[in-house]
Amino acid sequence: MAGGLFALLDDVAAIAKVAAASLDDTAAAAAKASAKAAGVVVDDAAVTPRYVVGFAADREIPIVAKIARGSLKNKLVFLLPGAIALSYFLPLAITPLLMAGGAFLCFEGAEKLWEKLTPEDEAAEDAAEMDPVSRENSMVAGAVRTDMILSAEIMAIALGTVEDKPIGEQAVALAVVALGITALVYGAVALIVKADDAGVRLARMNNGAVAALGRGLVSGMPPFLGLLAWVGLAAMLWVGGHIVIDGLNKFGVHQPHEWLHGAMHMVEAGGGFATWAAEAGGSGLFGLALGGVIAAVLHRFHGKPH
Numbered sequence: 488m489a490g491g492l493f494a495l496l497d498d499v500a501a502i503a504k505v506a507a508a509s510l511d512d513t514a515a516a517a518a519k520a521s522a523k524a525a526g527v528v529v530d531d532a533a534v535t536p537r538y539v540v541g542f543a544a545d546r547e548i549p550i551v552a553k554i555a556r557g558s559l560k561n562k563l564v565f566l567l568p569g570a571i572a573l574s575y576f577l578p579l580a581i582t583p584l585l586m587a588g589g590a591f592l593c594f595e596g597a598e599k600l601w602e603k604l605t606p607e608d609e610a611a612e613d614a615a616e617m618d619p620v621s622r623e624n625s626m627v628a629g630a631v632r633t634d635m636i637l638s639a640e641i642m643a644i645a646l647g648t649v650e651d652k653p654i655g656e657q658a659v660a661l662a663v664v665a666l667g668i669t670a671l672v673y674g675a676v677a678l679i680v681k682a683d684d685a686g687v688r689l690a691r692m693n694n695g696a697v698a699a700l701g702r703g704l705v706s707g708m709p710p711f712l713g714l715l716a717w718v719g720l721a722a723m724l725w726v727g728g729h730i731v732i733d734g735l736n737k738f739g740v741h742q743p744h745e746w747l748h749g750a751m752h753m754v755e756a757g758g759g760f761a762t763w764a765a766e767a768g769g770s771g772l773f774g775l776a777l778g779g780v781i782a783a784v785l786h787r788f789h790g791k792p793h
Contacts, residue, residue: 535676536715538630542623547680550627555673557631558638562665565635566642571658574646582734585643588636589730590777594785595633596723597778603720633723640726641668679715683708725767728774743773 535554539547573581617625645664649657682704689701736744747769754761 535630535634535672536679536712536719538626539676539680542626543619544684546619546623548677550623551673551677551680553627554630554634554676555669557627558634558673559665559669561631561635561638562642562669563662566639567658567661567665570642570646570661571654574650574657575654581643581646582737585639586731586734588639589727589734589774590781592633592636592723592727593731593774593778594781595778596720596727597775597782599720599723600775601782603717637726638665640730679712721771724774724778725771726774728770728772728777729766731777732770732773747773 535551538554539550542550570581573584641664642661645661646657649660652660686701686704686708690698690705692698692701732743732747735741747766750765750769751762754765
């Protein structure tokens with residue numbers, strides 16, 4: 488009896504060790520996937536704040552929360568099952584779908600650039616005439632649409648790091664990435680958009696240095712948010728262009744990829760930042776050109792040329 492009990496305990500211990508090892512592997516896979524997707528996370532955090540610029544202060548956090556919920560829905564309800572299904576049944580479709588998403592980002596970036604350069608555009612006037620609720624709903628819908636593409640890139644990068652794992656482990660790792668990155672991005676966005684409110688509270692304190700810091704935050708946040716909007720726009724073009732260039736290279740159209748790497752090679756003596764700037768700048772210019780062409784074709788097709 489005692490021998491049977493000890494044998495059973497040994498079996499339970501062995502099962503526990505296997506389970507613990509599996510959890511460790513899943514955690515490691517999720518951490519690796521998150522690290523690989525870090526570049527797109529920066530883009531996502533830069534793109535989102537522009538969607539809350541111009542709204543009343545008491546609506547900023549609710550808007551960010553709406554976008555965060557939409558982002559989580561994008562990742563967990565649509566992208567995670569889709570990524571697992573494509574990985575299992577039709578892996579060849581992943582690259583074309585990513586390219587379509589990248590082209591949409593390029594189009595969106597080109598459209599936003601046009602709106603910034605022509606602020607009296609009819610679309611901007613229509614947005615200004617919307618009632619606050621309609622405008623908020625429109626901006627949230629646009630943010631969630633853009634997030635879908637950025638989230639797809641994050642999930643695709645993450646999937647690429649765990650594609651050799653069992654399907655169940657892939658799903659858990661992608662879910663961890665989705666939850667962690669959404670919390671990171673939208674937590675950072677919430678801090679950014681509420682920094683001016685914190686500055687007001689600090690400015691009212693009696694401590695001179697703290698009050699000066701508060702006044703600096705209050706005066707500095709509007710130009711910072713304006714700069715961040717430009718960074719977000721550039722990031723859309725950069726990420727979209729990079730996705731399309733990478734996809735074209737996989738399908739045998741190597742020239743854009745070779746031009747990009749040629750530019751990176753020319754500046755590699757300047758160090759890692761110079762190489763990154765060449766890659767980002769080249770991808771962004773490609774994205775702007777592609778987005779401009781798509782926008783021109785669509786506007787011509789709909790009879791609303793710029």
